[in-house]
Amino acid sequence: MASPVSTSAAPSSSREVTRYVAIAGNPNCGKSTIFNALTGLRQKVGNYPGVTVEKKTGRFFGSHGEAMELLDLPGSYSLQVRSPDEAVARDVLLGRQADTPRPDAIICVVDASNLERNLYLVAQMLELNIPIVVALNMVDVAEKNGVVIDIMALREKLGVPVIAMVATKGVGLIELRQAVSRSPLPPPTIWTQMPIVLEREVMGLARQLPVAPDIARAEALLLLTLHEAALDEVTHHDRAIIEATKAAQQRLGTAGIDPISAPVDARYDWIGQVCAAAHHTGDSHFAASVSDKVDGWLTHRVWGWVAFLGMMALMFFCIFTVAQVPMDWIKDGSDWLGKWVTDHLPESDLRGLLTDGVIAGVGGVVVFLPQILILYFFLGILEDTGYMARAAFIMDRLMSKAGLHGKSFIPMLSSFACAIPGIMATRTIENRKDRLVTILVAPLMSCSARLPVYSLMIAVLIPGHSAMQKAGIMLCMYLLGIFVAFGMAWVFKRKLLKGETPMLLLEMPPYRMPSWKGVALRMWERSGLFMRRAGTVILALSVLLWALATYPKPSDPKATPSEALAQSFAGRMGHAIEPAIKPLGYDWKIGIGLIGSFAAREVFVGTMSIVYSVESKDKEDIAPLRDTMTNEKRNDGSPMFTPLVCIGLMVFYVLAMQCISTVAVVRRETNSWRWPLFQIFYMTGLAWAGAFIVYQGGKLLGFH
């Protein structure tokens, strides 16, 4: 499914931008919430690190109406970056990004409940020579945790404006707007003093750098704190600079100073002084909190899995029970519309197009909207509460066996909604090969577009069974995707993208109550996207498939609808691929569904609706697709959709790529056609093999 991943457009305004302001800070400290509050945009927020992986822009107005451009940067712990998303933040702040001007000011967002750690990035920002306003966010959480922050003392120690904020409630927003609007906004006057020997080397190197004098010191410090291997990979400076850096590192080593850890230690010494004056905390944060107790259960090696599987089972149970009523409404509405068109239009191609093409094709997919909304409701809660990082933690054992670490599981979990944001979220992964492996396996996670296919096939497979049994089968399909993704990651890490398993390092966000407004907003946005897609891509494909299933018309006017379909373009295509899919137990009509859903997997349901509507003898009888498929027979009179065929089809859709939007994003993220083409090839092969094993293996074991 498509996803709102593109850079947000700024609201149109004829006023000239007077200032470029970047929002920077640690992951999960509320940057996007402040961005949304200032710009009025709806950038996604969530309670886990890595929600924003690329810079977003929006426009806001200062306290005197002056227009300013706001850049929401991905979260970063340090300017000494470790992942592609952190590199975006560093490059913008250092003016290395050709398409983005160096910011005139930075809003440095700081989590007040975690001041010391957040001040590390502030310390680095102060070295950049750009005016800074510190947005001290979540002061309410800090107070609740027994943390007292003296704002005046903090302002004095940092030498920059500090605004106390609760961004989710809009507290401090006016003051922040005023502070950023101030003119002139002076650059920082206080920054960390490095040990004298180190400072001397930094300044010596800074003089050699071909960069603006105001950022030369910061650039030199970043170079000096790189390991040798990382230095050799630097491409934005010439070889002479790299050699000069290595020589400086060697001299520092001889003088007994570790150039890599000394700046970190110096900054934390300075942070210690700042906190001693402005930050007062009791000993409470060392006592076991409620969060710790919850973590004890949710990350337990046994109970953690029970909780994970239990939550998934509950989600699928609700998908099959709660969604049923609104699904029936949509189905009734779609049937009524089809009947109304049939009653009011004479029999013609136009009537066929509207009833068999548009209403059957689009209606067949739209009916699953309630199930998709429930999926997003649960995923929204998991994201907001902070559970995503816990799931990544319990998966670390399995992931490490595959050669990845648990952090790779967060993009995979995001792919439950849609593979596109999942693939974007791989930008938080430090290691290039691990990122590529995660991109290659992320589409194996069952996205929301697979939901209609699973629901339809489960309905055909066990029509009269309980919601619990249906949810169980759905859960099995999701788990199959997860385990095959692990298996393929294992293969890729050993054969294709060999490399060391990286060491896990992941911040666990605090547990928070979900923002019901945020969850509702995301459900609204996703339903809008789904409906837009239904009204564009799925509508266009439905019309095309109807035309392919209707033309050319048979020369014999007495031909049965089935014979007419067989000799149509779609029928011919289905027959053409029949030899390849016959071993899977499929006939040419299912073949039409497979071809029709190549660009978007949910179109399979619409295609089946069109195929069976076009073929229907009695246009007055609008039987549910499920019943039509259940009654479908092979030439020998045996049922077409046997349990093995139904399960095989579900397995096929668990493993097949069938999403052109994902292909486009993989192309963009890997900057090559090689990987998306490889992905289509391996996933299609895997899907065929999976369905083959189910069908032929099942028959060998005596099933049908």
Added chain:
Amino acid sequence: MQTASHKPTYTLARARVGERLRVVTICPDCPECLRLRELGFQDRVEVRKVADGAAIICSIMGMRVAIGRDLGEHVRVEKIAA
């Protein structure tokens, strides 16, 4: 390994869940350890182990960090009296 305070030291990976600990040393060589330092794993800083499994969760400066057991072997700690 012994510190000046003569308290026994061990790695964070081997510490018990719930123990209140103090960081003694961190390996200086690997990039992950630099990030650990940047996250506040400084010498003498207090840390508490919250959960243990294939990876470790520890509480430091009011935040929780999950780190792999292998990375936990790079951090030496000593127990602080309760």
